[in-house]
Amino acid sequence: MQDFEKKVQAILELEDNTAPEKASAVQLYHAVSKAALSQVFPRWREKKEQKRACYLSAEFLLGRLVYSNLLNLGLLDRCNTFLTDHGIDPAVFEQIEDDALGNGGLGRLAACFLDSAAALRIPLDGFGIRYRYGLFRQRFEDGFQKEEADDWLRFGDPWSIRKDAEAVRVCFGDQTVKAVPYDMPVIGYGDGTVNTLRLWQAEAVEAFDFDLFNRQKYDEAVRQKNRAEDICAVLYPNDDTDEGKRLRLKQQYFFTSATMQTLAARYVGEYGEDFSHFAEHYAVQLNDTHPTVAIPELLRLLMEEHLLSFDEAFSVVQKTFSYTNHTIMAEALEKWNVSLFCSVIPQVYPYVVLLNNALMRELSAKGLSPWEREKYRIIDGQTIHMARMAIFAGHTVNGVARIHTEILKNSALKEWYRLYPDRFQNKTNGITQRRWLALCNPELSALVTELCGDGWQTDLTRLKHLEPYADDADILKRFAAIKQEKKRQLCEEIEKKEGVRLQPDFLFDVQI
Numbered sequence: 001m002q003d004f005e006k007k008v009q010a011i012l013e014l015e016d017n018t019a020p021e022k023a024s025a026v027q028l029y030h031a032v033s034k035a036a037l038s039q040v041f042p043r044w045r046e047k048k049e050q051k052r053a054c055y056l057s058a059e060f061l062l063g064r065l066v067y068s069n070l071l072n073l074g075l076l077d078r079c080n081t082f083l084t085d086h087g088i089d090p091a092v093f094e095q096i097e098d099d100a101l102g103n104g105g106l107g108r109l110a111a112c113f114l115d116s117a118a119a120l121r122i123p124l125d126g127f128g129i130r131y132r133y134g135l136f137r138q139r140f141e142d143g144f145q146k147e148e149a150d151d152w153l154r155f156g157d158p159w160s161i162r163k164d165a166e167a168v169r170v171c172f173g174d175q176t177v178k179a180v181p182y183d184m185p186v187i188g189y190g191d192g193t194v195n196t197l198r199l200w201q202a203e204a205v206e207a208f209d210f211d212l213f214n215r216q217k218y219d220e221a222v223r224q225k226n227r228a229e230d231i232c233a234v235l236y237p238n239d240d241t242d243e244g245k246r247l248r249l250k251q252q253y254f255f256t257s258a259t260m261q262t263l264a265a266r267y268v269g270e271y272g273e274d275f276s277h278f279a280e281h282y283a284v285q286l287n288d289t290h291p292t293v294a295i296p297e298l299l300r301l302l303m304e305e306h307l308l309s310f311d312e313a314f315s316v317v318q319k320t321f322s323y324t325n326h327t328i329m330a331e332a333l334e335k336w337n338v339s340l341f342c343s344v345i346p347q348v349y350p351y352v353v354l355l356n357n358a359l360m361r362e363l364s365a366k367g368l369s370p371w372e373r374e375k376y377r378i379i380d381g382q383t384i385h386m387a388r389m390a391i392f393a394g395h396t397v398n399g400v401a402r403i404h405t406e407i408l409k410n411s412a413l414k415e416w417y418r419l420y421p422d423r424f425q426n427k428t429n430g431i432t433q434r435r436w437l438a439l440c441n442p443e444l445s446a447l448v449t450e451l452c453g454d455g456w457q458t459d460l461t462r463l464k465h466l467e468p469y470a471d472d473a474d475i476l477k478r479f480a481a482i483k484q485e486k487k488r489q490l491c492e493e494i495e496k497k498e499g500v501r502l503q504p505d506f507l508f509d510v511q512i
Helices: 003-016 024-045 065-073 076-085 090-093 105-119 211-212 222-229 242-269 275-280 294-305 312-319 336-345 347-366 370-376 387-391 402-412 413-419 435-440 442-452 460-469 474-497
Strands: 051-058 124-129 137-141 142-149 166-173 177-185 194-202 282-287 321-324 333-335 383-385 397-399 425-428
Touching: 003 024, 003 076, 024 065, 024 090, 024 177, 024 194, 051 105, 051 242, 065 076, 065 105, 065 177, 065 435, 076 090, 076 294, 105 124, 105 177, 105 282, 105 435, 124 242, 124 474, 142 222, 166 242, 177 242, 194 222, 194 242, 211 222, 242 275, 242 282, 242 294, 242 336, 275 282, 275 312, 282 312, 282 413, 294 312, 294 347, 294 387, 312 321, 312 347, 312 387, 321 387, 333 336, 336 383, 347 370, 347 387, 370 413, 370 474, 387 474, 402 413, 435 442, 442 460
Parallel strands: 051 124, 051 282, 124 194, 282 321, 321 397, 397 425
Antiparallel strands: 137 142, 166 177, 177 194, 333 383
């Protein structure tokens, strides 16, 4: 038995006093995850002198980590064999739900970027929020949708490492909270690099007021704890009211402030107080406008704590940030009411004013009339426009598909494209073939590897080697057999979950 298998058994014995064949799905999940994680640490600890990209996103839709991490470490087949040898179905981890840290395309894009960067040995770290309940769990009752809290942490979180020593404080107008980082390895395929996804958890600076409790004011004694935990409770809280909007803005400032504080502290620790080279060591990508408040926050930190002038600090900011746009509707671009913004993060608003004034000066120098300048204002009356801030205070804007980028340039952001045409780029969303082919369809993956070799897992252009087999009767027969097997598996899954029996000879039209 090899080291990985021995570690799985040792962890089960030490932590649960059980053997693999008697262990529950959760116990197996923890043992396998921890055994795999132990093999990651040497690469994860490596520090290299190179520029790091920092990907800020309100959500990361990761999928089941155990399968993708085992695949990337080359341990998936060994783990499946180990489980099978002990009479355990390798699909046992399907009982463990995804980390509820994302919802849709924006979160999946973020996860795919992390996966691809690690596979390509690009030093890129993700930063976000460690949500307690995610968005919601969905079930149907009498034909109607029912929404419930998605308590994903009931399965535990063996892939995350809590870093109390690197916690920071984040200040709001009505409270101060502690941001505690949980670091998760992002494992590159094969011998790729190991990057980090850092998720911040909000906690009270003083979680329990003993004096209030002693006076029988029990609810008040834990009020600060509950208010801090509200910040990370759910992804995209309802914002129909001002209270909901305040919570959303708190979420955005919470993780961006914690991240900017961390980057500034790391830079000072390694390179000193000369921030003129900051952008040579860190690049910050904003995934949509949710993290845009990071821009005035970094400006504030540089000016208040590191005593840079506005011109010096703004030069650093503009070289550091870039912005990914996800919407083609101008009316859907994120905006904040000035009064609400000032009530939540009053210390940041003066720096939004500085950015707006700098933009107006630049437009005036370009010869735009006062009337022409109005449509560019970051602060327009009582409204703060976050997309405008991201475009002006960054160096690059990108859409996520060619047609999307063209619509941005010709419609949604056309006035900005006329102003800064060189800043607009396109970055078409891709997929990670390791999850969407290697993991989802191992039978087809085995055939592709047989015909193309191993390289396709990191280089999709290798799939062109399949073209000579397009009319090969034997290969097409094998391909059809794999397709039929997957249809049979789908029918089994539908019957198991829905109680509906279907035939694999049916034609399936699937919309995801």
